[in-house]
Amino acid sequence: MTSNTKQLRAVFLAALMVMSVFAGTVAFAGSAAAVTGASVDFFNPDNLDEGTTETHNLNVSFTGYADSAGDDYVNVTLPAGTIDDATGLTVETRDGDVITTVSSGDVNGDSLNVSFDATGTAHNDTIYLNGSMDVAAPSNVDGDVSGPISFTLTDSDGTSESAQQTVTINDADASGDTEAPEYLESVHYDADTTDDETEIEFSFSEEVNNLGDANLYLDEKPLGTVSEFTESVSNEGGGQYIATVDGSDVNTGEIEVLLTSSITDAGGNELTNTGNKTVEVAPVTVTGGEDVNAYQGSQVAVVADGTDTGIEVEASGEEDFDYFVSGSTGANSEVFVFDTDDRDIGQYNISIEGESEATVNVRDLGLEVDIDDLNITNDDEIEGTVSANAGNRPVTLELLDSDGDVVDEQGSTIAARLTGQAEYEFTYNASDLDLDDGNYTVLATDNQSGVEAESSSIVVTDAGEGRADIGGSGIITEQRGDVANITITLQNTDYATLTLGSDDVGYRSNVTVEDENGDGEVNLLFNTWAATGRSGNVENTNVYDVPNLEDDDDSITDATIEEGVDSLLESGEYDLEVRAGQSEEEDSQGVGTLTLEERNTTSIRSWTAPTGTSFDDTEELYDAVGDNNLTQSNQIAYGDMAVHQLEASGLEGLLGAQDEDEVTSEFFDNDGDEYKLTVEQMDPGANRDPYQVLLGPDNATVWADSENDTYFIIYDTDSNNLNTDTRSIEDDDTLEANFTVYEDEDNLTDVEDGETVLDEYSFVEAEYMVDEPVNVSASGEQTIMGETTVAPGTEVSLRARSSGDTQPSFLKTATVYVTENQTFSSTFDFSEQEVGDTFELTVRGGAADSETFDGNVVESVETETNMTETEMTETEMTETEMTDTETEAPGTDTEAPGTDTEAPGTDTGTEPATETGTPGFGVVVAVTALLAAALLAIRRD
Structure with missing residues (x-):
């Protein structure tokens, strides 16, 4: 037992002994005054908890009061340590007239004397002691303690009358509750989506006091205390509290609650884990029997009918992924939170213990934030678009600094709504926001689901002074009629x-x-052909352009020709001056020179590719050269693809070669005006005019490598695709490709009769040739070889099938490719056959008709079996390759196809055979491939 308790019990016993002596006793000391009785009508409350202070209302009456010749007084006595103050006490007569009002006084020990003068009042009246008292109970009492509070009226003659009230001090720990309360969790959800209210559930280990004093914050901004901000707080019992919130105030932001030590349990034990606590936000709510949709990344509140309810979540059996979790709502909570952030898209079934199942369909909102320019100055605007898979949804946009904090400026947070097209375009003015140098991002939050998406990092630099210059060495060289690529560099400016x-x-x-696009560079294309005859505003012409490349969003805002020309720009040097900004009146900051050279028409060569080959761009053409699937040749099998490689500068601007899809139509639209391409028969014979092959966009395709002044005209030699102006094409006809640029003073050429380049090639019958009979030995690794006129790279199928009375029958197949020397070969295993067996060899594929050759299994096969006159031994091949140093790859001595150097396939006078049909086999093939690879590498540099 504590000392306080012993002292309190002693005081209570002493008071009780005094009260037993005086209770019901009336003493008279003279005849001037008397009091005959006393009672306590109410003292409320009549008990209080240890360590607390409560205000008690008083109504004590003293009857039989008579006049007093002097001062009377009332004495109030409480057990030691319980009384703190007494205020507002009054003494009244029965009829209610106030005799006197006594203000509160200081505690004198354990009592307070209230004095008054009742002289002149009527006899036999009743005196009332009314008012209130603040009573403080001591802390740490051992067990409940009861004791009297005494009220005694003593008149001036010494006559006294007393009344008392028993008050109990409750020991809060008397029941054995010594555990301090603990905060468990809290979650914000929407129990009823049909109204404007949402809920916050607070869970503690036991019931607590003063939860309403806890402070709420939304996105680190104070909302007020729980009691101030919420509409109501209900105690569900057992430590569960539900706060009702106006739904328009709190939706999906970051909610925190500050819990202080003022939150205690009934025994006065303080909360063990005070401080800032995060309230989980669950925008989607589901209860038993419901089927709801939730977007991936949001949290789903599963609300049960009771606390500590078991919850199981698993993937639907119809899904191709596995997921299972078993948990509960937790102590003093009815809410289980299912986080979909890392979950697969699909359906999840939720079992709620003792209730029906619920279903949650997780979908992909597809929320994205795209920024137009990731590099800006603090004088620019941050522009972008937020988009999703669903439209008409409210979103919140926040501009964050490198620490992830919202920029502390008005306008850094945007309340937006996606359109019906599920997009919203936004703008932040970096100047208005006074942004410092650094990295920033834009965070988009879907208000209905809580799904977030953050943009890439935006680099903001100090605007400083804008500068512009000519990139590289500042010297650009191009031919008249071509397109000059002028690189302009920019610093601290978007315009030049x-x-x-x-x-x-x-x-x-x-x-x-x-x-x-903010990369500090603009590639400006100047079409020297289109500049002819132009003057004034040329913004909507093709004189100037920017490359149509992926991620290149640069643009031309204005263009004028102050002084124009009526013909093609002459060769010479043209000054380049550039400055930051949008005015040509400012002083230039960078200078350069555009040098225009005379153009020329260099050559035309013939190539061939297997029938049916198609090319999607020039890159595939050069890849085909490296793979030996496009080879230079002056003999083209009827039915294969013919390719004319034209090398001529000055045509790029005329053909609009930057747009590959338009080159074919532009080439043939201008055919006959500025130039002419003809393919005409040579040596037509007596009394016959030569025919011309009629090429156009319906049967030919043109691809441009304008950087290297090279153009490829491709057509299928099959008769179904070709027309002539007189009679049909026949095998072994020799054709001449003629490309002529017409004489035109001050334009493409002023050479008399124009500039002409020629190339001859022949159409030959597409066929396969194998020495017959095809003899092999009855052993493995038997090589069968042949020759063909079809294009190298053609896929050939070989089939050796038993014939006659050969038993057992057999079938052997192989697929090979025609080499650059127009040979093919494959090895077969005849070890299970016998001498005398016969077979038929069928060769098919490509432009040629299938051919069948007779074959025999013989005792032995000579080394030269099936060797053609053009084939040689490996030693001879090596010697040829070592001395054939003049053979060159397609392209030129300027590292690109289209200059004076011969392309591969040029007649070198030697065609060594190879012993395999797979492209790339053999030393000659390897050397050619290396040359082609070198060409491609140099060209791409």
């Missing part, structure tokens, strides 16, 4: 204005470009 030419050369133009 270029002046091309000057009054001294009779041509001057201004063009303003915008670096929309």
